[in-house]
Amino acid sequence: MRSRVTNRRQYRRSATPFVLFHFVPLLALLTGVTKTALVLLVGLYVLRMLAITCGYHRYFSHRTYKMNRAMQFVVGFIGTTAAQRGPIWWAKYHRDHHKYADTDRDPHTPKDGFWWSHIGWVLSGDFHDCDYRGMEDLTKYPELVFINKHDWIGPWVLGILCTVVGGWSGLVLGFFGSTIGVWHATFSINSLTHLVGRRRYATPDTSRNSFALALVTMGEGWHNNHHHYPRSVRQGFFWWEVDAGYMLLKVMSWLHVVHDMQYPTPASMQARLIRTGQFDVGRFRQHFDRAVHILPEEATHVRELLREAADQAATMASTSTRRSRVQT
Numbered sequence: 001m002r003s004r005v006t007n008r009r010q011y012r013r014s015a016t017p018f019v020l021f022h023f024v025p026l027l028a029l030l031t032g033v034t035k036t037a038l039v040l041l042v043g044l045y046v047l048r049m050l051a052i053t054c055g056y057h058r059y060f061s062h063r064t065y066k067m068n069r070a071m072q073f074v075v076g077f078i079g080t081t082a083a084q085r086g087p088i089w090w091a092k093y094h095r096d097h098h099k100y101a102d103t104d105r106d107p108h109t110p111k112d113g114f115w116w117s118h119i120g121w122v123l124s125g126d127f128h129d130c131d132y133r134g135m136e137d138l139t140k141y142p143e144l145v146f147i148n149k150h151d152w153i154g155p156w157v158l159g160i161l162c163t164v165v166g167g168w169s170g171l172v173l174g175f176f177g178s179t180i181g182v183w184h185a186t187f188s189i190n191s192l193t194h195l196v197g198r199r200r201y202a203t204p205d206t207s208r209n210s211f212a213l214a215l216v217t218m219g220e221g222w223h224n225n226h227h228h229y230p231r232s233v234r235q236g237f238f239w240w241e242v243d244a245g246y247m248l249l250k251v252m253s254w255l256h257v258v259h260d261m262q263y264p265t266p267a268s269m270q271a272r273l274i275r276t277g278q279f280d281v282g283r284f285r286q287h288f289d290r291a292v293h294i295l296p297e298e299a300t301h302v303r304e305l306l307r308e309a310a311d312q313a314a315t316m317a318s319t320s321t322r323r324s325r326v327q328t
């Protein structure tokens, strides 16, 4: 598998703090585990996972509903506390993911390996900077540009608040523990939902639906539905496709906090269904790409076998010639 890491030194420099970050919650062995820290751990996981799915993803990236400017800022700021960069950066690369899904221009396709799609693309440093052309629907708001540029403010504010409220235990478990949880839940949508699960729609990419991932990520696991109809506010298309993010937005709409929610049309729900015999172009492309990747290696192997066979044939031929000369 080809590696997309262009600067190994930069990659190691980013990966080291990222890996070390995962050991911080172990400091709870020294600080002890308080009830407040556990409440922070669960509460901040749920709050920030909802901010990522309902805010960064469904609102900033896909504009699947509307809300007023003040709420937009609040949701964007809560999103920054998840330490996944700013809302405009996040939306820009996510829109690119949909535009170029599972091609060489996709920032995080699992075609380049699980690790690359999970977090490698961020650690590579190649996507640190961003070309914000085409993002004018978001860059026209100076307050969003500010939190996008100073995306460190959110995590620091939350980290300090956790320390004030829950002490050292609140910091290492409440803040660091939940941040790591939200990271991997979000990253799994870029990696696992293009690798495991079932496909309902013949999308041109490898997206899949996964009930387990939908539970963990508040509805993001219905990724094949989402690639089929990205403008839909709900990612679980049926009542049994649990989508906590959509449930929250539905309640918010009753309270008139959000409005103009977008839904797939009945015709689009029935379009490109694999079970109706629709050609699954996404899966075909996946297998084709893999075959093209493997073929040169296999061709070399077959060429070696043929050369060995030719050598053996030549040896046998010369031996039999020698024998026949001896007999004559």
Ligand SMILES: [Zn+2]
Residues within 6 Å of the ligand: 097, 101, 189, 190, 194, 207, 223, 227
């Ligand atoms: Zn995807």
Ligand SMILES: [Zn+2]
Residues within 6 Å of the ligand: 057, 061, 062, 094, 098, 226, 230
């Ligand atoms: Zn999306």
